[in-house]
Amino acid sequence: MPAGSLPPLNALRMFLVAARHLSFSRAAVELNVTHGAVSRQVRALEEHLGVALFERQVRQVSLTVEGRQLYAETQPAMEQIAAAARGVTGRAPTRGVRINSRTSFSVRWLIPRLPDFVARHPGIAPQLITSLAAPDKAPEPFDIAIRRDLGGWPSGVKAQPFLEDELLVLAAPSLLKKKPIAEPKALAQHTLLVVKTRNQDWDDWKAHIGLPRLRPAARLQFDHSHIVLQAAVDGLGFAIVARSLLGADVAQGRLVCPLPGLRLPLAPMCYGCAPGIGRETLVFAEWLDRQAALG
Amino acid sequence: MPAGSLPPLNALRMFLVAARHLSFSRAAVELNVTHGAVSRQVRALEEHLGVALFERQVRQVSLTVEGRQLYAETQPAMEQIAAAARGVTGRAPTRGVRINSRTSFSVRWLIPRLPDFVARHPGIAPQLITSLAAPDKAPEPFDIAIRRDLGGWPSGVKAQPFLEDELLVLAAPSLLKKKPIAEPKALAQHTLLVVKTRNQDWDDWKAHIGLPRLRPAARLQFDHSHIVLQAAVDGLGFAIVARSLLGADVAQGRLVCPLPGLRLPLAPMCYGCAPGIGRETLVFAEWLDRQAALG
DNA sequence: GCGGCGTGTGATAAAAACTCACACATGCCC
DNA sequence: GGGCATGTGTGAGTTTTTATCACACGCCGC
Known part of the structure; x- marks a missing residue:
């Protein structure tokens, strides 16, 4: 017994x-x-x-x-x-998972979710290294890297898409209250917020909606998407960013999407695991999949 | 924390x-x-x-x-x-549930399942009183009674059906090997096992299949269904009993149903709770429902 | 070489847990 | 005293978890 x-x-x-x-x-x-x-x-x-x-x-x-x-x-x-x-x-030796991810994705998507991972797997310590370089040029070794691209990975690493994505145009509600936007053309009256490394996004979007020559009233340039988002929350202008970076700002009303029908498809977020990784990294990859599925 | x-x-x-x-x-x-x-x-x-x-x-x-x-x-x-x-x-005062049930149902259905109840609810002690009298004539008080009838309950008690049932004809495989049964008529060559208190079952069945005058080679009478079942397992003859009483005898091949198409509907098994019963009895009643649903 | 044995795993079914929405009973406050 | 806030109970439906089934694998011993 x-x-x-x-x-x-x-x-x-x-x-x-x-x-x-x-x-x-x-x-x-x-x-x-x-x-x-x-x-x-x-x-x-x-x-x-x-x-x-x-x-x-x-x-x-x-x-x-x-x-x-x-x-x-x-x-x-x-x-x-x-x-x-x-x-x-x-x-246990607590082998951590070394995660290589870009700054904005880290700040807006990964870090807010990491407490959940730690709670589920207290024996696995995640180490986050933000890096703008392509994974195959990474200055430090990593177990798993996260990028939007399906290419540019070290040989032997296959990128696994885990999060569908798209570009959205967003602004603070206070801004829209002052100068409402009925149609895309009205953006000409506004300031556009631009990410330096992604300055083609607005052009792509304008082409996508058939107004390639639209000229905004002004442009403000920042060097990261998450800074552009903060600027948008503070009413500085219109941002165009990936849905995956929105966090709670839309749900809690700090940002709204004034033209919800006009979305631009974006390559999915992918992860790639270094060869010879341990079980911990596999667990982390599966957790990424789950988190992405939760929306 | x-x-x-x-x-x-x-x-x-x-x-x-x-x-x-x-x-x-x-x-x-x-x-x-x-x-x-x-x-x-x-x-x-x-x-x-x-x-x-x-x-x-x-x-x-x-x-x-x-x-x-x-x-x-x-x-x-x-x-x-x-x-x-x-x-x-x-x-805790361990108020038991006093269960009033007929002998054959107790032996063949309830008792084999009671260990499951005890394991699930170690704080509730079932007391089983077998009784042939109708619930409203029971010599001892009970919390819950189990009978086939929807009537004959004390006033204020409503019977709750919990287990569908039907009559089946059964015999030991060894008996069928000696004298196979191709059609109901062939029963005339065999011994029928009769329960004293349910001696109309065979007549009902014969009427149901359209052979009211069928005469068996012999009849053996016993005073409980579970004894008839034991007799059938031992190859003494053919039994007609409720499906609910079969237990593992059919699944494990000690009995077979030679005429599976010919089944006689039977009133469902019902339980009735005495007025003013405690939560323990309710738990037992719900357990009965669950067990019956498991088949 | 082949069946036996104990473990791992993908697909799927079954069971458990949770949520939602509402009900009820009460105390509190205007 | 009526309206509202608070905390718990519960039926119905859904999601998540857990278990099963059936098969794979690797080795052992005969």
């Missing part, structure tokens, strides 16, 4: 958080789920044990005698498990 | 069993899953930690240093959790 029948462990985990907060809702926030999920898991644990663990009052819950006992006895055990897990990952 | 990020707990549970056995296959047997499930969960845990826990040799696995450490530190914690869970269920 092993350890005797264990209770449902994830339900127990949620119970412990709920017991600590004495609140399903606050536990739900900590666990990144809805309060309904916590309610159901606690109920499942109670049914497994055949004992009520919480007393449900109105708008609040409190622990029963059995709930208090269970909390007191299992919480240290969970701490012990967490500590053991940390101990094991710590003692 | 809570306990720090916990590892996936069900994966850890499988890891511990696998580590104890030093075998994924043996762990799978203990956990009632396939070896593939164990393999995947262990892999998931390794990826979460970013550390290999097993060394895969051919046809066997052994623990790495990190695996040994993790095992040594988390196994006691799991024991502690299991003990705490047992302690909490034990201290």
